Amino acid sequence: MKKQVVVYKKLSPELMARLQAQAEVTLIEDLSPAGMQRLRQALPRAQGLLGASLRLDAELLDLAPQLEAVASVSVGVDNYDIDYLSQRRILLSNTPDVLxxxxxxxxxxxxxxxxxxxxxxxxxxxxxxxxxxxxxxxxxxxxxxxxxxxxxxxxxxxxxxxxxxxxxxxxxxxxxxxxxxxxxxxxxxxxxxxxxxxxxxxxxxxxxxxxxxxxxxxxxxxxxxxxxxxxxxxxxxxxxxxxxxxxxxxxxxxxxxxxxxxxxxxxxxxxxxxxxxxxxxxTPHIGSATHETREAMARCAVDNLLAALAGQRPANLVNPQLWPQAAG
CATH class of the missing domain: 3.40.50.720 (NAD(P)-binding Rossmann-like Domain)
Known part of the structure; x- marks a missing residue:
């Protein structure tokens, strides 16, 4: 049975097709109030999350009791409560090299x-x-x-x-x-x-x-x-x-x-x-904002998420202390 993944960032057709081949994907196209409502409704079934520019705190994470992995399309991880994710044994990955x-x-x-x-x-x-x-x-x-x-x-x-x-x-x-x-x-x-x-x-x-x-x-x-x-x-x-x-x-x-x-x-x-x-x-936070780099970041995040959901160590694991426990 395919695992449930919630994506809150638009992906290229190629990357979306790759995710959909290996997971049941719910796409949240924007983080407007209506989009956030859809996200909250999808979280209880989510085993994987992929996105960026959203503060994932304990309040939101508590809506996702089945969550196994979060793949951030970013190098910075200040939007994530890493201690709480680690307490929940949820793997967090990022995209540090490609940008x-x-x-x-x-x-x-x-x-x-x-x-x-x-x-x-x-x-x-x-x-x-x-x-x-x-x-x-x-x-x-x-x-x-x-x-x-x-x-x-x-x-x-x-x-x-x-x-x-x-x-x-x-x-x-x-x-x-x-x-x-x-x-x-x-x-x-x-x-x-x-x-x-x-x-x-x-x-x-x-x-x-x-x-x-x-x-x-x-x-x-x-x-x-x-x-x-x-x-x-x-x-x-x-x-x-x-x-x-x-x-x-x-x-x-x-x-x-x-x-x-x-x-x-x-x-x-x-x-x-x-x-x-x-x-x-x-400038409006354009540090990595080129077509080539944003696609490479998204590809890296997809790689990280699919690896984690398949029981493999993501290449860019932010909380590596979880890995021996998660692998067991």
Whole structure:
């Protein structure tokens, strides 16, 4: 008998057909109030869940007493109550590898866009306000040769470092839980404290996950340590940053600019002060948003879910401590 799977994310016809060949699939096409009602109705029968952008807390999980596995179409797992999932012996998997290069591309796009004021000046041209040669008032700053500071040296941090070091000749400093000798050797990088990085880097890039330890990591004190010419880039999670402190730093020109793909609340509020600042480039959480990468992420999630439901270890298991118990 096929197992019951609830999918709350649109999949390509190929991936949907693959799932349907091995499971009974209920598709929730959106997470509107009506979609959430359908999801709640489907959860009591669900043995597998696949999707993204939904906070799966104990309240929702309690509606799914037969649940065996959750496959997230994401690298971040801050939407999941991992302790409760583990307590229930529910396997959680994610898609950590396939989005690395694309997300690093997004990070470097924000570096270039903020440094060269691309969005601001393109808007000026579109508005018909380019009436003379651009002068110092509209000049940007160079990227090549500037110091790139990366906070969080995981897969995405390394991919960003590769672009900066080999593509733009940028001296590299970084801060993470521990030094990474291989990174230092490959990119001629220097490990330093968070305080040192904030004081020295021209570009300060966040590429670390949201955890209890990183929540609010960058606040008013940290922005005070940055230099007026610093440019701040966040492609990690919005809640790693105290958004109010960041807005104040940008308004008072304590830092030059910010390139932001993530925010405390998403979608970003229409009345957010960030939208009124000409030294902010804001994008709608597009880190992995290419056709190729999103399909690869979905394929990885399907692989993870089908493996778990077949009694095999998913390739990207977030709570691996369950595996010996689950296998037994």
């Amino acid at each position: 690395t290069e694309t997300t690093a591309d997004t990070g470097f796009a924000l570096i270039l866009a903020t440094a060269r004021r691309v969005v601001e000046l393109a808007t000026l041209v579109r508005a018909g306000q380019w009436n003379s040669n651009i002068g110092p008032r509209h000049f940007g700053s160079d990227v090549h040769g500037k110091t790139l500071g990366i906070i969080g040296m995981g897969r995405i941090g390394e991919a960003l470092a590769q672009r900066g070091h080999f593509g733009f000749g940028m001296p590299l400093i970084y801060h993470s839980n521990s030094p990474k000798p291989a990174v230092e050797a490959r990119f001629n990088a220097r490990y330093c404290s968070l305080e040192q990085l904030l004081q020295e880097a021209d570009f300060i890039c966040l590429t670390l996950p949201l955890t209890a330890q990183t929540h609010g990591l960058i606040g008013a004190r940290e922005f005070e340590l940055m230099r007026p010419e610093s440019i701040f880039i966040n492609i990690s999670r919005g809640k790693v940053v105290d958004e109010g402190a960041m807005i104040e730093a940008l308004q008072q020109r304590k830092i030059r600019a910010a390139g932001l793909d993530v925010f405390e609340r998403e979608p970003l509020d229409h009345d957010s002060p960030l939208l009124q600042l000409d030294n902010v480039v804001a």
